[in-house]
Amino acid sequence: MSAGLDPRLLARAREVVADTTGFRDDAIAQEAVERVLRAELARGRVPTEVLSELQQLGSPLAYTLVRAVLVGETYFFRQxxxxxxxxxxxxxxxxxxxxxxxxxxxxxxxxxxxxxxxxxxxxxxxxxxxxxxxxxxxxxxxxxxxxxxxxxxxxxxxxxxxxxxxxxxxxxxxxxxxxxxxxxxxxxxxxxxxxxxxxxxxxxxxxxxxxxxxxxxxxxxxxxxxxxxxxxxxxxxxxxxxxxxxxxxxxxxxxxxxxxxxxxxxxxxxRPFAQLPVAPPVPAPRMTPAPRRLSAPTPVSPTPPSPPPSPARMHLQALERIEEGNVAGATAVLELLVKQAPDYLPGLLELALLRERAGARDAAFPLMRALRTRAGQLPPDALVDGPEALPARFYLASADAYLNLGALE
Ligand SMILES: C[S@@+](CC[C@H](N)C(=O)[O-])C[C@H]1O[C@@H](n2cnc3c(N)ncnc32)[C@H](O)[C@@H]1O
Structure with missing residues (x-):
């Protein structure tokens, strides 16, 4: 029973638990949340004080709440x-x-x-x-x-x-x-x-x-x-x-x-992409003007310019480097990819995750924010091209979970 508990307090407590753990609202035990809140109030704190602690991200009370709702049932050789x-x-x-x-x-x-x-x-x-x-x-x-x-x-x-x-x-x-x-x-x-x-x-x-x-x-x-x-x-x-x-x-x-x-x-x-030819390197930009022709050019059979590698192809090259343990190489490819194709959502996510895994959270955050903005502009079920076609909502969810969590720590 939530009798006597401020509904705003309860709602905020449940929100903090959901953001920290990823739990669905109906998986958060109301009884556990109430027990923690009542214990706080029994210590003589007033509801506004408790609410204001819950507004501070990553507060001790937030962690007490999280601990209270986690379910630790387990045993040897389960399944x-x-x-x-x-x-x-x-x-x-x-x-x-x-x-x-x-x-x-x-x-x-x-x-x-x-x-x-x-x-x-x-x-x-x-x-x-x-x-x-x-x-x-x-x-x-x-x-x-x-x-x-x-x-x-x-x-x-x-x-x-x-x-x-x-x-x-x-x-x-x-x-x-x-x-x-x-x-x-x-x-x-x-x-x-x-x-x-x-x-x-x-x-x-x-x-x-x-x-x-x-x-x-x-x-x-x-x-x-x-x-x-x-x-x-x-x-x-x-x-x-x-x-x-x-x-x-x-x-x-x-x-x-x-x-x-x-x-x-x-x-x-x-991998399905493994059979694709390796993309040629991107041609370097021409720095000096071409010499002026004085006579009519001799006709030569035209060689089509090499197409730049597609974002998915570059992404795959980065994945191959990650698998070889070449994190610096993968980072370089992904940085170039994000620069050349800032709307390519899988590239933003990949580089953000690489940076997070390397402990560079400050560098991961802006990428996740860009991912959230761009993914949020697409219809949730729109398929986004990449090594694998995934719906835009998948990228939005990944960015949201990361940003919520980072804000709480
Ligand atoms: C029911 S136990 C399962 C234990 C074991 N995997 C098994 O199957 O026997 C669930 C565990 O997941 C942990 N857990 C829940 N949310 C988590 C999260 N966001 N990150 C890490 N661990 C989490 C809980 O603390 C709990 O210990």
Missing amino acids: PEHFRYITQEGIPAALRHGAMHLRGWSAGCATGEEAYSLAACLLACAPAGMPVEVVGTDLHEASLEAARRGTYGAWSRRESAPALHPVYELLNGRQVSILPEVRKVTRFAPANLLAPLPERFGQFDFILCRNVLTYFSPSARDAAIVHLARALAPGGLLFLGTVEVDRAPPGLTREGAPELQAFRKPRPEE
């Missing part, structure tokens, strides 16, 4: 079919393509059971001596602390999810502790799925993001999926929870049965 697919299909394919290491990301890891399950799975299947690394990220710091402790009770071990690989040992009658070798290859860090994962985390062969996006608004989910897809290594697999998306995320292809919700990032040679 075991994903771990089986990684073992039977994902790892053998990575090894066939010459993988030198296996890297996983548990995105929205809660208290860490998923990250440790993934680490145990990769360790069990990697050839001897092959480096394995798993990163677990979440918005909820207290959950991450529990993940780092790595001790769990019976609730984390469900009958419905078989212990597929060795992951913990008995600590005492009731608790288990993560095996040292699994712990060693797993680390945890705070991160919000509405922003790209910083570049220092690298790219991943396997990403699990399950039971997280289900709470998100459609636009926040689209934005988060872009960041997840970007963090996949070529050939890498993204696993989402059941019913979280009804089609393959942009740039990825579906793997296995539809209910598996597994999506693969094509390797460069599998």
